[in-house]
Amino acid sequence: MNRMVAKRPEHETIYGRVKEMILFGEFVPGQPLTIHGLAEKIDTGITPAREAIRRLTAEGALATLENRRIEVPAMTADHLDQIELVRMTVEPELARLAAAKLKAEDIQELERLDSLINEAIMTGDVRSYLEANYRFHFALYHYADATLLQAVAAGLWLRVGPSLRVICGRFGTDKLVDHHREATTAMRAGDPDAVSRAMAEDIRQGIAFVRQTLDN
Template sequence: MDIGGTEGQDRKVPTHEVTYVQLRNMVLTGGLAPGQAVTIQGLIKELNAGMTPVREAIRRLTAEGALTLHGNRRVSVPRLTATLLDQIAFARLTVEPKIAELAAPRLSGETIERLVEIDAGIDPAIRRGDIPAYLTGNHLFHFTLYEASGAQVLVEIAQSLWLRFGPSLRVVAARYSEGRLPDRHLDALEAARAGDGRALARAIEADIAQGVDMVRQALQAGEV
């Protein structure tokens, strides 16, 4: 179930799954900043959920490396280290361009139009200082593309990597109040329209590398 997705409209989604997605989205969209500790009771109130589904969501996200559970009934998003960033970057640069290449021949005109629509909403979000909307749009752009690949195992790996990397983009995005936050989405869209898998893989690789470099700079400056 992706951010902003429609899953659950055709069937009843179990409460524990709804709670998991809500908490996962808080991590991905900057609702929980790296190093920010929150209480389990606070999450129960924030998510309007019971103790059991919140604990289950925390358990799953802890297993995925997205949260750290502390002994004082608090959880936090782990801070990135230079070593961890290098590992995540290597994994993302290996997995995600391949997913994009696999997606290229499977992209329908409708999916490409959806990608264009998503990307059109990203820059206005930055200009109005709506960081959660930017992070949501950026995630949705990538995973709308990735889901077209049919490579579900690789997509799940990418999701796990984004849970570890995504929160640090909040710091980077906060630097931009006008103009376009640097990305390679336009290059990706051009390649998608042409059905050029290798060009699409290169665009996604460049997009990831650019984001990693910006996070690395923020990390070196002590901002993350």
């Protein structure tokens, strides 16, 4: 007997595509969008494009302007301070919870993702860097089995993703130094607290880079 495979609804697929475009810097802060323009850009209909915009606006990744245009909100110092406060509270704890549950094959996969980050840094591939960096963090957080904390972290990444793209454009990938190697070494050593500290420093460094783009 044939097994039926559930097809993902189109609006979910389009939502995921637009979300990744925001996360990985294909839209820059302050860039205006329209429903028709977005639909044309990703080759979809008006209805799924409108639904994606509605959901992402509700999540704070997009903002509606008075003239019915939509834009990726520009980062402000106040918003960055709030993002830092929550990320530094939530994500190191996710990392600590996850590290206590990792198996050897899980660590191997995280090391593979980290190698993609390093490769992107060396080649100057900004899009690949942003995607691999995101995949590393949320592959790790997945193992924490803390869905509420994961949702909080995911929402904050949507808000800061476009600014990370600005960082790479301004400073270049060769200026980026992450702390994932320290984290995976601590995973191998079975030290969840050291994993948490490494990820906290990684987040702190990223926030500091974003803050430089606001100061200059």
